[in-house]
Amino acid sequence: MTEPFGVYVHWPFCLAKCPYCDFNSHVRHAGINQGDFVTAYLAELAHFATLAPGRKVTSIFFGGGTPSLMAPETVAAILNRISELWPVAQDAEITLEANPTSVEASRFSGYRAAGVNRVSLGVQSLDDASLKSLGRMHTAAEALAALSIAKKKFERVSFDLIYARQGQTLPAWREELASALTHAQDHLSLYQLTIEPRTPFAALYAAGALTVPDGEKAEEFYLLTQELCDSAGLPSYEVSNHARPGAESRHNLLYWRGRDYAGVGPGAHSRITQDGGKHAIAIRKSPEAWLEAVAASGHGIEQDERLSPQNSADEYLLMGLRLAEGIDVTRLKAIDGRKLDDTRLQQLEAQGLVKRTHGRLQATDTGRLVLDRLIVELAA
Ligand SMILES: C[S@@+](CC[C@H](N)C(=O)[O-])C[C@H]1O[C@@H](n2cnc3c(N)ncnc32)[C@H](O)[C@@H]1O
Numbered sequence: 399m400t401e402p403f404g405v406y407v408h409w410p411f412c413l414a415k416c417p418y419c420d421f422n423s424h425v426r427h428a429g430i431n432q433g434d435f436v437t438a439y440l441a442e443l444a445h446f447a448t449l450a451p452g453r454k455v456t457s458i459f460f461g462g463g464t465p466s467l468m469a470p471e472t473v474a475a476i477l478n479r480i481s482e483l484w485p486v487a488q489d490a491e492i493t494l495e496a497n498p499t500s501v502e503a504s505r506f507s508g509y510r511a512a513g514v515n516r517v518s519l520g521v522q523s524l525d526d527a528s529l530k531s532l533g534r535m536h537t538a539a540e541a542l543a544a545l546s547i548a549k550k551k552f553e554r555v556s557f558d559l560i561y562a563r564q565g566q567t568l569p570a571w572r573e574e575l576a577s578a579l580t581h582a583q584d585h586l587s588l589y590q591l592t593i594e595p596r597t598p599f600a601a602l603y604a605a606g607a608l609t610v611p612d613g614e615k616a617e618e619f620y621l622l623t624q625e626l627c628d629s630a631g632l633p634s635y636e637v638s639n640h641a642r643p644g645a646e647s648r649h650n651l652l653y654w655r656g657r658d659y660a661g662v663g664p665g666a667h668s669r670i671t672q673d674g675g676k677h678a679i680a681i682r683k684s685p686e687a688w689l690e691a692v693a694a695s696g697h698g699i700e701q702d703e704r705l706s707p708q709n710s711a712d713e714y715l716l717m718g719l720r721l722a723e724g725i726d727v728t729r730l731k732a733i734d735g736r737k738l739d740d741t742r743l744q745q746l747e748a749q750g751l752v753k754r755t756h757g758r759l760q761a762t763d764t765g766r767l768v769l770d771r772l773i774v775e776l777a778a
């Protein structure tokens with residue numbers, strides 16, 4: 399079997415900036431010229447094809463920002479260029495992240511015609527008051543309407559919710575998630591609200607004007623989430639991602655399984671194996687500076703670091719333990735020769751934080767609650 403390989407395309411614009419979000423997303427009230435961006439994406443893709451020639455593309459992901467603000471023609475031009483530069487698997491997973499406003503849903507047919515076969519919709523909440531305080535520009539009814547259109551147009555549809563929000567109670571989340579599960583197809587991303595530094599939510603939090611469930615309370619939210627999704631047949635395959643077995647996001651699995659992918663567009667990251675070493679490549683974040691760099695040199699790469707075997711192994715451990723399937727211990731050893739300390743593993747097993755099966759090491763549900771600590775202990 400050939401190794402999977404993904405292409406990530408970052409669209410860095412949104413209609414408004416949500417107060418909790420620290421993704422590389424920008425608002426341009428004066429509008430942007432999509433033609434300039436298409437030219438730059440096509441050029442940067444050609445550059446990445448020289449870094450990862452001949453790889454078979456098994457997944458493509460349009461992320462953001464808000465990729466559902468892209469014209470369908472822009473998406474089509476990018477997909478065409480990808481298939482000119484690399485062989486694309488017949489059954490490639492092609493995902494686009496969409497915001498659930500009616501204007502954006504009107505473009506779904508165009509995306510489908512361009513080749514997109516999976517949509518990930520940012521519903522965030524089914525409660526209107528919460529959507530308002532999250533700064534969202536849609537209601538729950540609009541989100542559900544967009545979801546229903548998406549389900550008709552695409553083979554696969556997932557949606558995102560944010561929980562452990564200000565003022566949210568466990569019974570309220572139980573009800574909201576139970577309702578969400580009735581609308582879910584076979585994949586859900588459920589994120590605990592994170593207070594990201596330098597966001598408006600961080601300022602409110604620091605001033606004591608925003609509180610969120612933390613510590614034990616946050617754990618209760620997490621465990622309730624696992625319980626409800628497990629019984630609905632959508633167990634978590636990653637800390638925040640749930641799917642019916644077989645319906646996992648193949649593209650996102652690449653990241654957690656330590657596989658290669660090329661990321662183009664402002665702020666995108668790549669992991670590309672060259673001459674036996676893994677390269678971590680980062681693209682400049684500012685959309686305008688990126689356009690200029692690509693026009694001048696064919697790419698907007700600002701950093702290209704060849705990871706040491708030790709850094710590569712640490713990354714595999716860090717990402718892999720987020721997955722329910724965990725990591726392949728033999729593969730970890732092949733990366734930097736490391737053998738995990740057996741006594742330490744036995745202690746962690748006795749504490750119910752990890753388990754070992756068929757040459758794999760996995761974090762348990764409880765282990766994934768303290769993943770940062772676990773990884774520090776295992777990497778030591
Ligand atoms: C790239 S973002 C957004 C996609 C799309 N622009 C949207 O907002 O619907 C991917 C997801 O990350 C989640 N997210 C962003 N910031 C978060 C935060 N501070 N805490 C928890 N989840 C967050 C949201 O659920 C969001 O849908």
Ligand code: SF4
Nearest residue numbers: 412415416419423463
């Ligand atoms: S959450 Fe989505 S819509 Fe909101 S600012 Fe971030 S990327 Fe844009």
